Amino acid sequence: MPRERPLARVARVGGRPGTPRPFRRGQGLGPTATLRTGAEELVLDLRDGGRVELAPHAIARLGDEAPAQLFLGAGQLYASLPPVGSSPRPPLRLGTPAGTVEIGGSGEIWITALPTGSVWVGVLGGRAVAHPAGAEEPVEILAGRSYVLGGEAPTDGPDDRVTAAQLGTQLIEQSSPANAPDTIPPALEALDAALSRVEAVRREGEALTDRHREAVAAGSDEARAIQRELIEHSRTLGRVRRALLGAYETARARALWAQASPDPTAQRRPRIRAALGLETAAE
Known part of the structure; x- marks a missing residue:
């Protein structure tokens, strides 16, 4: 009987030379380990489609309750789902403390999970759908727009990764975890x-x-x-x-x-x- 493929494989590990690296290129990952990037960047190719790039100091975990599923607890990530032909493909689902963000057809997004538990999303290309926790209706986010999960509506946002990362980092630096409620x-x-x-x-x-x-x-x-x-x-x-x-x-x-x-x-x-x-x- 063939062995089941891992949920994701490490495509790349980035960081300063000499930094201890708990992950290696080509390593298969399953749902049991918590992914703590530390000072590294960790790039994952998901088995069921899509790429997720975890920024330094992110905390995440893969899931197997849906195809192409990942939970982000803290920090930042870039996720992309390239366009394909007419073949069906599951959406890329990214669970966060404030709800789920989903890329269906194709898209590129940046997600920042703040120390307070709030979550900011910037759509850099394509489109994404946010499902804020407790909300009745999803929120569509188009390219060039951003959204705080649970907020009123999307607003103008970044259209490139560098700007998105800078904005996300500023939000993290300005937030106060001391004010975070027990959610x-x-x-x-x-x-x-x-x-x-x-x-x-x-x-x-x-x-x-x-x-x-x-x-x-x-x-x-x-x-x-x-x-x-x-x-x-x-x-x-x-x-x-x-x-x-x-x-x-x-x-x-x-x-x-x-x-x-x-x-x-x-x-x-x-x-x-x-x-x-x-x-x-x-x-």
Whole structure:
């Protein structure tokens, strides 16, 4: 049986000569290790598409609850997803303490996670979609625009990496971690609510499936109506699963930001993966 490819490989490690380097070029990385760049830059090619370049002093972690998934707890990163042909490709998902930023078709973005837990995003090319924590609707960010997750609307932003990095560094220097609230409890509360909602919707689907099977076996005219209910239920399940994934990504990133040990999402992870349809829940 072939070995599964790692979630990402190290494409490049940058830093001053003589700096200790815990990462090496070509190294495969999975979801178990926390990535602390220290004084280095760490460039990752993700297995499912996209490149992420972690700036010095970033804290991040790869995820496997969705393709091309990474959690940024602190610091800055540049992420890019180049355009491709007509072949389908999963979006690049970047979970942060303030919500998830997603590149769908193609794009280049700069993300700065501040010591206060706030997150600033600059879109340098293409487009990105932000899903602020607790928000009902996503926010589209076009090239040349920037957005503070949870803010009112995107504003003018940088259109090159150098300017984006300078602005991000200024924001970090101006922020005060002493004023950062404890945001892990509300993140876990939102995660638990989203998880319970998915589990309830899945139970409803199982009941509908049983009813449909019985109606078909009995030759009942009700089978067609139940089939329509199942189609609508499938849409609902997809919607609540996306909400759960976003809540989970926010909680994971906040745990990284707070350097919480143990990770408060760890015990919930088997239920979350089952709710997302990634594996069967333990009996």
